[in-house]
Amino acid sequence: MTAAGARAVRDNVAAGTVSAVEVCRRALDRIAATNPSLNAFNLVDADRALARAADIDRRRAEGEDPGPLAGVPIALKDNLSVRGMRTTASSRILEHYVPPYDATVVSRLEAAGAVIVGKTNCDEFAMGSSNENSAFGPVHNPWAPDRTPGGSSGGSAAAVAARCVPLALGSDTGGSIRQPASFCGTVGLKPTYGRVSRYGLLAFASSLDQIGPITASVEDAALALTVMAGSDPADSTSSPRPVPDFTQALTGDAGGIRVGVPRAFVSEGVDDAVRKAFDAALETLRGAGASIVDVELPHARYAIPVYYLVCTAEASSNLARYDGVKYGSRAALRNDDGIKAMYSRTRDEGFGAEVKRRIMLGTYVLSAGYYDAFYLKAQQVRTLLKRDYERAFEQADVIAMPTSPTPPFKLGERTADPLQMYLADVFTVSVNLAGLPAISVPGGFADGLPIGFQLIGRMFDEATLLRTADAYERLAGWATRSPAL
Amino acid sequence: MPRSLTVEEVERIAALAHLELTGDEKRLFAKQLADILEYARQLQAVDTTGVPATAHVTTTRSAERDDQHRPSLPVAEAVANAPDGVVLETDGGGGALFRVPRVIG
Numbered sequence: 001m002t003a004a005g006a007r008a009v010r011d012n013v014a015a016g017t018v019s020a021v022e023v024c025r026r027a028l029d030r031i032a033a034t035n036p037s038l039n040a041f042n043l044v045d046a047d048r049a050l051a052r053a054a055d056i057d058r059r060r061a062e063g064e065d066p067g068p069l070a071g072v073p074i075a076l077k078d079n080l081s082v083r084g085m086r087t088t089a090s091s092r093i094l095e096h097y098v099p100p101y102d103a104t105v106v107s108r109l110e111a112a113g114a115v116i117v118g119k120t121n122c123d124e125f126a127m128g129s130s131n132e133n134s135a136f137g138p139v140h141n142p143w144a145p146d147r148t149p150g151g152s153s154g155g156s157a158a159a160v161a162a163r164c165v166p167l168a169l170g171s172d173t174g175g176s177i178r179q180p181a182s183f184c185g186t187v188g189l190k191p192t193y194g195r196v197s198r199y200g201l202l203a204f205a206s207s208l209d210q211i212g213p214i215t216a217s218v219e220d221a222a223l224a225l226t227v228m229a230g231s232d233p234a235d236s237t238s239s240p241r242p243v244p245d246f247t248q249a250l251t252g253d254a255g256g257i258r259v260g261v262p263r264a265f266v267s268e269g270v271d272d273a274v275r276k277a278f279d280a281a282l283e284t285l286r287g288a289g290a291s292i293v294d295v296e297l298p299h300a301r302y303a304i305p306v307y308y309l310v311c312t313a314e315a316s317s318n319l320a321r322y323d324g325v326k327y328g329s330r331a332a333l334r335n336d337d338g339i340k341a342m343y344s345r346t347r348d349e350g351f352g353a354e355v356k357r358r359i360m361l362g363t364y365v366l367s368a369g370y371y372d373a374f375y376l377k378a379q380q381v382r383t384l385l386k387r388d389y390e391r392a393f394e395q396a397d398v399i400a401m402p403t404s405p406t407p408p409f410k411l412g413e414r415t416a417d418p419l420q421m422y423l424a425d426v427f428t429v430s431v432n433l434a435g436l437p438a439i440s441v442p443g444g445f446a447d448g449l450p451i452g453f454q455l456i457g458r459m460f461d462e463a464t465l466l467r468t469a470d471a472y473e474r475l476a477g478w479a480t481r482s483p484a485l
Numbered sequence: 486m487p488r489s490l491t492v493e494e495v496e497r498i499a500a501l502a503h504l505e506l507t508g509d510e511k512r513l514f515a516k517q518l519a520d521i522l523e524y525a526r527q528l529q530a531v532d533t534t535g536v537p538a539t540a541h542v543t544t545t546r547s548a549e550r551d552d553q554h555r556p557s558l559p560v561a562e563a564v565a566n567a568p569d570g571v572v573l574e575t576d577g578g579g580g581a582l583f584r585v586p587r588v589i590g
Binding site: 002004065095096098100101123138194206207233236237281299302304305306308309316320323325327328329330333337338339340341342343344345347348351353356357359360361364367373374376377378379380382383384386419422433434435448459 | 489495498499501502503504505506507510514516518519520521522524525527528529531536538539540541542543549550562563564565566567568569572577583585586588
């Protein structure tokens with residue numbers, strides 16, 4: 001039962017063939033069995049989950065429609081606010097923070113009948129590509145415990161891969177949904193910027209952040225997005241565009257879809273196994289009726305420096321709020337300490353190394369004398385990158401790339417060299433800079449390790465993106481594999 | 486643009502960012518930040534003459550709503566997470582404050 005997807009759980013709960021409480025108990029049992037080795041969860045709230053599940057069963061028994069996600073157990077990345085549920089962003093500075101309100105996605109998912117079982121581990125404030133920057137220890141990859149699950153939404157991807165829950169939410173600022181989905185053999189969808197409200201997401205880089213689902217199938221991602229998406233008065237960047245039922249877009253074929261491949265960009269620095277899997281995935285798509293065309297993204301090679309200048313600048317501003325005054329921890333003070341000493345010591349003790357590094361870099365590039373050379377320059381190249389995509393989408397309906405240049409790497413392998421870690425994001429960050437939707441789907445294996453296949457769509461055209469990904473998934477057949485745990 | 490950062494430069498940035506770094510952190514960041522900035526120097530090769538900056542990708546104008554009075558977060562909840570928050574026992578005003586160390590002097 002824990003292997004069933006969100007759609008199947010919903011159907012069974014709605015039909016009364018299984019109770020939401022029973023589904024919830026199985027999810028909690030699976031978490032209890034796997035979490036000691038995976039460390040995927042920062043918090044599990046069994047009492048709250050079972051009470052919510054009982055409520056779903058009661059509503060169904062009374063003849064109410066229990067909703068499109070009735071009884072589906074879900075996990076939330078620990079940077080999403082739930083009223084009354086500890087939310088830490090895997091940071092010491094928020095170790096005891098309890099939000100006084102729900103994120104909009106949380107309200108929508110619960111109103112649709114989903115049952116939150118807990119909060120998942122992640123890189124601190126979503127800054128990282130391996131989940132090793134968590135104050136609560138790294139997550140282990142369910143396919144290979146000595147390897148990273150990717151990051152920053154590593155706990156969410158591991159929880160879905162380990163079949164603890166059929167749906168977990170992540171946030172994606174530069175690949176933090178797609179790359180862990182790739183490393184854990186799951187589906188990860190980053191919606192168009194503005195498609196999903198960010199209200200209640202602990203902000204990292206506000207022009208790039210977007211919340212999205214991690215699931216075992218494209219269909220479940222489409223189902224979740226349909227529930228999560230839509231305008232929200234609490235987030236002025238959320239789009240007023242109407243939200244279609246994305247599950248209706250899944251026709252099972254990719255007939256007439258032009259898949260663009262930026263050959264020059266994807267030929268450099270890619271692991272052989274990833275390259276082979278990528279070429280095979282393109283052949284599979286051709287078999288599903290798609291045509292493969294060449295596109296060019298001449299500025300994509302600059303995406304990593306642009307991204308790390310823009311995201312750190314925004315982060316240095318966003319994280320200024322953690323100062324030991326309104327929420328979070330405060331360092332112990334001596335009698336003669338003034339407020340500045342309190343700020344500085346609180347932030348030094350509360351933040352981990354990568355968060356400090358990014359705050360420092362962002363502060364530097366925004367400071368007098370360096371603003372034009374770094375920050376403004378990066379924003380200009382961001383414009384060129386966005387134009388590259390606009391031109392490419394004149395020739396193609398979706399664009400294909402690997403999700404990550406390598407299969408999951410080993411824990412500890414890259415922690416000593418931050419720049420080396422950043423290079424792992426080469427195929428994901430440009431999507432956030434351009435605001436586009438993108439999805440990573442299981443695209444093969446190398447020595448038993450999952451490899452993701454990434455598709456990128458036009459702004460607000462998640463329908464075509466999901467249709468193409470679903471057609472690929474059905475033909476490729478990778479989604480049926482799960483790790484031996 | 487510097488190929489390496491001095492510890493003094495790191496201290497200047499840390500002061501702007503309100504971060505009290507240890508000596509080891511300062512030395513480590515001096516090297517790591519310089520490495521990252523050196524890598525970012527490749528952007529200087531891109532011709533951006535006349536190219537506008539993109540600060541965000543939102544395609545529509547930010548949404549506005551009617552200015553309507555609605556209940557806001559009760560003050561007791563607003564200060565509940567503070568390391569040193571105080572709810573004042575006032576007559577119906579419901580005041581609260583965040584207590585901090587001395588600001589001046």
